[in-house]
Structure formats: C-alpha cells, structure tokens
Amino acid sequence: MNLFKTLALYCSALLLVLSTSGCQSALDSKAAAHTTVQVEKANAKDLAANSEEVSHTTYEVSKPLVKDLTLNDEFVCQIRAIQHIEIRSLEKGYLQNVLVDEGQTVRQGQLLFQIKPSVYQADVQKSEAEVELSKIELQNNQALVEKDIISPTEAAMSAAKLNKVKAELELAKTHLGFTEIRAPFDGLIGRFGDIRLGSLLEENQLLTTLSDMHRIWVYFNVPEAVYLDYMEHRRKGGAQNVQLELANKEIYPEPGTIEVIQSDFNSTSGNIAFRASFSNPHLLLRYGQTGKILWPKKVSQAVIVPQKSTFEILDKRFIFVVDKAGVIHEREIKVAREEPNVYIVSGITPDEMFLLERQNKLDKGDKISYKLVDPKHAIENINLYAE
Numbered sequence: 001m002n003l004f005k006t007l008a009l010y011c012s013a014l015l016l017v018l019s020t021s022g023c024q025s026a027l028d029s030k031a032a033a034h035t036t037v038q039v040e041k042a043n044a045k046d047l048a049a050n051s052e053e054v055s056h057t058t059y060e061v062s063k064p065l066v067k068d069l070t071l072n073d074e075f076v077c078q079i080r081a082i083q084h085i086e087i088r089s090l091e092k093g094y095l096q097n098v099l100v101d102e103g104q105t106v107r108q109g110q111l112l113f114q115i116k117p118s119v120y121q122a123d124v125q126k127s128e129a130e131v132e133l134s135k136i137e138l139q140n141n142q143a144l145v146e147k148d149i150i151s152p153t154e155a156a157m158s159a160a161k162l163n164k165v166k167a168e169l170e171l172a173k174t175h176l177g178f179t180e181i182r183a184p185f186d187g188l189i190g191r192f193g194d195i196r197l198g199s200l201l202e203e204n205q206l207l208t209t210l211s212d213m214h215r216i217w218v219y220f221n222v223p224e225a226v227y228l229d230y231m232e233h234r235r236k237g238g239a240q241n242v243q244l245e246l247a248n249k250e251i252y253p254e255p256g257t258i259e260v261i262q263s264d265f266n267s268t269s270g271n272i273a274f275r276a277s278f279s280n281p282h283l284l285l286r287y288g289q290t291g292k293i294l295w296p297k298k299v300s301q302a303v304i305v306p307q308k309s310t311f312e313i314l315d316k317r318f319i320f321v322v323d324k325a326g327v328i329h330e331r332e333i334k335v336a337r338e339e340p341n342v343y344i345v346s347g348i349t350p351d352e353m354f355l356l357e358r359q360n361k362l363d364k365g366d367k368i369s370y371k372l373v374d375p376k377h378a379i380e381n382i383n384l385y386a387e
Contacts, residue, residue: 058369060356061322064348065304065375071337072294077220077244077276079289083185083212089201090178091115098197102190102208105283106183113181113207120176127169134162187212188283211287216280218244218256220293221271227261242276245292254279256293302344305333306382310343311358319348320355320362322370328355330364341382 097114100106138158144150190209195201222230230240244252255278262273276293278285310319310333321331331354333347348354353370355362356378362368 058371059359059362060373060378061353061370062309062356062373062378063353063375064345064350065379066301066350067304069299069302069344070296071299071339072243073222073226073297074245075220075222075274075293075295077218077291077293079285079287079291080217080219081187081211081213081287082215082217082277083187083210084287085184085210087112087181087207087210089113089115089181089203089205089207091120091175091201092203093117093119093179093201095195095197095199095201098195100189102192104189106187106189106210108183108185110183111180112183112189115179115181115201117176117179120172120179123172124169124176127165127172130165131162131169134158134165138162181207183210185210185212186214188286190287213280213283213285213287216278216285216287218276218278218291218293219273220276221266221269221273222295223271224265226295227272230258240295242296243294244276244278245294247289247291251294252278252285252291254281299337299344303346303348303350304342304379305345305348305354306356306379307338307341307343308357308382309354317343317345320358320364321348322353322355322368324353326368326370328362328364328366328368342379 093115095113096116099114100110100112106112138155138161141150141155141158145152145155187210190211192208193206195205195207201207233240240258242256242258244254244256246252256276258274259277260275262275265272305319310317312318317333317335319331319333321329323329331348333343333345335343335345337344353372356373
C-alpha cells in the first residue's frame with residue numbers, strides 16, 4: 001500500500017516538472033519570434049529610410065567633355081654633348097703648368113696643360129746639330145765629286161743621311177709640341193683626373209675631358225607603336241619638334257628637332273632609340289644631365305571624364321551612367337590615357353549622362369533625382385581623384 005502511494009507521488013511530481021518546462025519553452029519561443037519580428041521591422045524601416053533619402057536627394061550628373069587636345073608623350077632621356085672627348089698626355093714627364101680649372105670655358109687652341117719640356121728641347125737641339133753636320137758633310141762630298149776624288153754614290157749617301165736627320169728633327173719637334181696640351185675645339189673643361197701640379201704623368205694618362213655644349217644631343221627610347229606613328233608622319237612631310245622637361249620640372253626654352261633613329265630595336269625592351277638636337281646658347285645643359293622628352297600628340301575629339309566619377313573593380317574601371325528617367329546603370333569604360341584629375345576614355349558616348357561623383361549608398365538600378373552640370377564647368381571644378 002505504501003509502495004503505491006510513493007509511486008503516485010513520484011508521477012505527480014514528474015508531471016509538474018514537465019508542465020513547467022513546456023510552459024517556459026513556449027514563452028522562450030514567443031519571445032524569440034517577437035525579437036525576430038522587431039529586427040525585420042527595423043531592417044525594413046532602415047531600407048525604407050535609405051530609399052526615402054535617395055529619392056529626396058538631388059544628385060549632380062554631367063556629360064563627357066569632348067574636345068580636340070594636344071597631349072605630350074613623355075620619355076626619359078639622357079643629355080650628351082655633340083663633341084665630348086678625353087684629354088690625355090701624349091708624352092711622359094712632370095706636369096709643369098695647369099692653366100685651366102674644372103668647368104672653365106676654353107677656346108680652340110688655348111693652352112691647357114704643359115709638361116716640363118727640358119728633355120724634349122734637348123732632343124730638338126741634338127737633332128738640329130746633326131742636321132747642320134750632315135749639311136756640311138754633303139757640301140764637302142759634292143765638292144770632292146766635282147774634283148773626281150770620290151764617287152757620286154758617296155755624295156748621294158750624304159744627301160740621304162741629311163734627309164734622315166731632318167726627319168729626326170721633325171720628330172723631336174713633334175714630341176716637344178706634345179708637352180703643350182691645347183684645346184682642339186671650343187668647349188667646357190670637365191673634372192680633372194688623378195693629377196696635380198708637379199705630378200709625374202705617364203704616356204696616355206687621363207688629364208680631363210672637353211665638351212662642346214653649344215648644341216647638345218638628347219637620347220630617348222620609344223616603343224614600336226610610337227616609332228610607326230612617327231614614320232607615317234614623316235612620310236607625309238610633317239616636322240617633328242619636341243620639348244625638354246628638366247629635373248626641376250621646368251620646360252627648356254629651346255625647341256628640339258628629331259634627327260636620328262637607331263638602326264634596330266632592342267630585343268629585350270622592344271624599344272628603339274631616338275636622338276633629338278637642341279641648341280644650348282647659354283650653356284645651361286651639361287653632359288650627363290637627365291630629363292624628359294615631351295613629344296606632342298594631337299588627339300581628335302577626345303572623350304574626357306573626371307577621375308572621381310569612376311571606380312575600379314577587379315582591374316576594370318566603371319562609371320555610373322544615368323538615363324533620362326534617373327535610373328543608374330553600371331558601365332565598363334576603357335581608359336585610353338590618364339591626365340591630372342581626368343581620364344580620356346572610350347565606352348561612353350558624348351550624349352550620355354553619368355553620376356558626377358560616385359556615392360557608396362547608390363547602386364545600379366537605383367532611381368534618383370538629378371541636376372545636369374555643364375561638362376566644361378564639371379571638369380574645371382575637379383578637386384578629387386578616383387578611388
């Protein structure tokens with residue numbers, strides 16, 4: 001009897017626990033459902049608010065600016081002198097005089113360096129004495145031939161000896177002349193070699209360099225497409241002038257003329273070397289300078305859009321085109337050339353409108369209210385770059 005009462009009490013307790021758990025689960029489920037409904041309502045409210053903001057905001061749109069342009073292709077260049085030589089000693093000896101300084105302008109024939117000439121002067125004097133001796137010997141032999149004392153052959157040998165010592169005299173004078181090192185043309189003295197006053201010079205030792213900078217050559221490399229355009233232009237008789245941009249971004253005032261094209265392309269880079277010539281009346285340009293060649297190129301009816309109106313996705317550039325109904329469409333464009341703040345592009349027609357400045361809250365398919373901005377005014381007031 002007691003066993004049945006105990007079992008009855010245990011069953012009652014178990015039913016009470018199960019009833020309580022079921023009630024709690026029902027309450028939790030109801031609360032979760034209520035929370036989900038609130039989140040969904042909040043998201044829907046945010047989307048509605050965003051759509052309402054887009055619909056009540058007026059966005060600026062514009063059309064591409066279309067105009068003829070003259071743009072500059074830029075090529076890194078190196079400046080060289082038309083004449084640039086090394087000044088070297090032709091004789092061995094002590095450096096007796098240094099008559100110029102580095103960077104000095106010199107004239108053709110001006111004395112630059114002098115090697116101590118004592119030894120070479122002695123050689124000249126010795127040769128002069130031998131010439132005089134040979135002359136006397138020849139005169140005596142000729143007199144003896146007339147008296148039939150010696151044969152004419154001996155007199156001829158004396159004449160040959162005289163010619164030999166005369167040649168040796170000229171050679172000695174040449175060596176003496178090499179002790180005076182003069183400028184072969186007008187130019188600028190370069191940096192001195194490892195020499196100072198009193199240095200013992202070896203034959204063929206480098207003293208300095210000399211550059212004629214009144215007109216300079218500028219070398220630059222261009223790709224094959226530019227070369228072909230140039231050859232076509234030259235075939236039609238058109239002149240090709242270029243400008244030189246210096247390292248300080250200033251434009252060199254003298255125009256340059258393309259004169260020479262190298263014979264073959266570089267197999268590694270695919271480029272070919274051009275040479276332009278520039279006048280250098282004020283000697284501003286020096287051997288070894290660098291800069292940029294600016295090669296003007298005319299572009300007819302270029303389509304121009306601001307950089308800030310475009311955006312990039314996976315190495316492709318896009319722009320938001322807006323139709324007359326205000327609906328936004330995503331359009332891929334091709335950038336033909338990049339200039340400060342703008343792109344020259346293809347893929348959009350001059351009559352199409354585009355969103356002047358991309359907004360992150362806008363996407364393709366959105367419908368907006370817009371205000372058309374004159375293309376020229378839009379380009380002139382650019383102050384931002386694309387992302």
